[in-house]
Amino acid sequence: MLIFWESRLRRIAMFIAVIGFLIVPNSQARSEYGDVVINNYSDDAGMRPVVFPHWFHRIRFRCKVCHSDLGFEFKAGGNDITMLKIFDGEYCGACHNDEIAWSVENCSLCHSGKPGTPTQIHNSTIDRLVIPPGVTGQ
């Protein structure tokens, strides 16, 4: 009986271990440099988070078009963007309006992030630090 329980425990432990092994996050940065995930509201609203590619847009626009003319602050998630504002021509809606670029009904092109991905500029130098700020070794 004792052996049986031991093996059962071991089995449970092993199960946990295997699951643990499989879901260990892959901490290696792979996303394209400068990609911003915006997820202030999306997850809660049942939409995939938004991925904004800087590299794609900077081939087409100078930084100042968005960060000066259109008023995007230099802070991931710092702009309180909502769909209503976009429909009204603010933020992404200043261009994704069927005049300069494809329009907002293409939900899945913007809302293309993995659910649960945090609001952040991914693959930044701070991301890549061996010891992220605020975390101590050991």
Place this chain on the structure above:
Amino acid sequence: MNRRIILTICLSALLFGSGMLQLSFAAEDDANKFNRLFKGANKFNLPPWEDGIHDPDDIGTLSLQTPKKAFESLPKSRGGNRVDWVKALNNGDINPRTSSYDNTKKMTVLDLNIIRQVKGTMPDVVYPHDIHTQWLDCKNCHPKLFTPKKGSNNISMASILMGQYCGVCHGKVAFPLSECRLCHSKKKTKAELEQLKLKRSERKKSSKTLPDKQSSIGMVEDHRKVVPDGYAETAMPLLQVYSNDVNIAAVITNEGNTSGDNAEDAILVDDMVTAKQ
């Protein structure tokens, strides 16, 4: 009897399995494994469906452009997107718009290099206004990120790494901080290095009157403030090294328009011209 055999077989299989697992975990936990902290070289320019932040199950993801395809014809660099954006713009490989609707508006380009003397032996930092003002407006940086007055910003490498000053953009969208030499591009002269040595020996001699100096990486406050009052007369060479004087190395050219949205910028540029005269 049968049950016992089956049980034993199951048990040994389990034990074997868990043993193997422990082995593989032992390798994970190996105190002396070769790379203790390094997570392997960065993979870059992966297609969206493999990049870890896009959902491969989203139909939109599959319609997005891959960075590799877009970057094929652009000049290469070592960090970030692996694209040399400065060259790409100057060569005309890309022609990004200056407003959302067209490309007729001219950028207000300011040709003014600012040299910041760097503590220690690292080459001095040359900050080029011209490269930046081809992408950015004055008001993207002034006065929120930098007071437009030479030497009035107390910049250190530690604060840049934490995402302040130059680190607002560099390390996030503009080339990453691993490319030290792009910023630290002006080698110190022999005389300056000599002065550094002199400073060191001065400090050794007067180590009792001077507070302890540590390596400045990790220290956000400025060293100049640590020099006590009344010390100035006796330690001229020292103060020279401590003072972060900014040298103006180039002149202004205003090739942009001076009306409309840019009026604010133009006033700033005019101020500059009068300030220089």
